[in-house]
Amino acid sequence: MSILSSKKVLLGITAGIAAYKSPFLVRLLVKAGAEVKVIMTPSSKDFVTPLTLSTLSKNEVYSSFTNEEDENATWNNHVELALWADLFIIAPATANTLTKMATGLCDNLLMATYLSAKCPVYFAPAMDLDMYKHPSVKEAFKKLKTFENISIPAGFGELASGLIGEGRMAEPDEILTFVENDILSKLPLKGKKILITAGPTYEAIDPVRFIGNHSSGKMGFAIANQAANLGAEVILVSGPTHLKIINKQVKQVSVSSADEMYLACHEVFNDIDIAILAAAVSDYRPETIATQKIKKKDTNLEIKLEPTKDILASLGKIKKKQLLIGFALETNDEIENAKKKLKKKNLDFIVLNSLNDSGAGFGSNTNKITILHKNNQIKSFELKDKSDVAKDIFNEIILYLDE
Template sequence: MSVLSGKKILLGITAGIAAYKTASLVRLFIKLGADVKVIMTPASKDFITPLTLSTLSKNPVHSTFYEKEDENELWNNHVDFGLWADYFIIAPATANTLSKMANGTCNNLLLATYLSAKCPVYFAPAMDLDMYKHESTKNSLEKLQSFGNIMIPATSGELASGLVGEGRMAEPEDIVKFIENDILSKLPLKGKKVLITAGPTYEAIDPVRFIGNHSSGKMGFAIAKAAADLGAEVVLISGPSHQQIQHSLINRVDVVSADDMYKAAHQYFNHVDIAILSAAVADYKPKNIASQKIKKKDATLTLELAPTKDILASLGEIKTHQYLVGFALETNNEIENAKTKIKRKNLDAIVLNSLQDKGAGFATNTNKITIIDKYFNEKPFELKSKTEVAKDILNEIVLRVGN
């Protein structure tokens, strides 16, 4: 899955012949799972139609501050566009628009939005050879980059004039790749490897039955996605779960029992920087597993249970450089029990959730947590969706681990 999946992309199109390529650019963004809105300068509509871009983006295309519809004037708020976007890409960026951007000229909707944008701004220059080499253009490019804007370099090739040289707008595929790589390079967990365990474990009684719990894996899967979205390479070790996840930076390893999870965790632990063990691992397993289905003969059935291996404690014993995070699901004396677990299992932090809190625990879409570090600093959070909780957890880890 691309880092652009789920992102809001505002595409600004100016009046250059390369505008015809923006149909492919919009299509690529949509294919990667982005939400795309388009702003055009009025003159750019001579090169590609708003209808084409609206159809591809599945959003209206705007080029003026107001539009007349059914005799009512509809105001296009440039501030709203600037606040909506996660990324603003101006492609093609003509010499005229680059100069206006560099000098704060604001005479159309695109430029007003640029001046209001709070998100990263990328621009892809496109013009003829002599225009690209002109000192005024060089000055505009340098000035824009000094403001923090990110230039997608023009390439060399055949230009609309028939000349061959520098000034050709990067191809849509290369623009997308450039943006993806730039985003990835700036993510706080870029280059980090993260191990995450999720879901329940099933401990077999016989070939048909097992001992398990109500964990759905939702929390662990949300943490895995949040870590990958921050640039980490993730190994997600999951017990039996119906949760699905697709991300190019996530390697899912499916296991069934606590022993399976123990072996998998130890296989990957030495190679990771961060380990977050959110799985609800069974504490006990049947001492003897029947090779055939146990027939119902008596009114009762007695099972002798043996403890499973403590995965978290075993990793705490061997950790060297890893930042190790455990989970504690408690029903009473929550804070004290969690602090005891930190010391006993040699953890760097623990994520505490209590079954006393409504909306927390298994099989819900929400959770309410308190993060406690090894110095016993406590940071409570309000009830949130597990997606938002996962982001909170990763943000706290980033603050402590750094780059």
């Protein structure tokens, strides 16, 4: 999965011959999973049609503040468009548009949206060699760099004039790769390797029955997805669940029992920077497992249980450089029990949730957590979607790493 998946991308198209490449860029962005909206300068429509771009983007294409042919047309709000975007790509960016961007000249919808943008802005220059080398254009490049706008390097080759040199707009696949790599390079967990556990474990009674719990794995999967979004390489060790990870930064290891999860975690732990154990691991397992299905009888069935290996405590004993985070699901004396677990298992912090909180716990799409640090700091959060809970957890991790 591309880092652009689910991102909202504004694509600005200006009046250069390289605009013929813009439909290919729209197609690549959509294929990467982005939602794309296109803003065109009025003159750019001489080079590529709005119909083509709207068909490929599956969104309306904007080129003016209102539809001049419709007296009842609503205003195209440049502020709303700018705030909607997660990133803004202007490709092609002609000399005319670049100098407007540098000086703040605002004479069309694209420029008004650019001046309202709060998101990262990328631009792909496209012009002839002499224009590309002109002092005014060079000065515009310098000015845009001070605005933290990001230039996608122009290519070298044959230009529309017939000259050979710099000024060719980068190819659509080069633009996509450049933006992806730039985003990845700036992510706070780039280069970090993270172990996450999720879901329940099943402890076999016989070939068809097991001891388990109601964990869906949703919290652990949300944490894994957020870790990948922040640039980390993720190993997700998951018990039985119907959930699927599609982010290419996440390697999923499927296990069934607590013992299998123990082995999978210990196999990779030495190479891990951060471990977040969110799985609901069974505390007990049958002492013996029947090799044949146990037949129903009129008498009571007694199953002798023994403790499973404590994965979190075992990692706490051997951790060196790793940041180790556990979860605690409690029904009474929540804070005190979580504090005991935090200390006993040598954790850096623990994420507490309570079955007494409506909307928290197993199976739901929401959770309500309290994070307890080993330095006695306690932070409580409101009920949120589990994807947002994962963001809160990583905000704490990033603050911890920056200390």
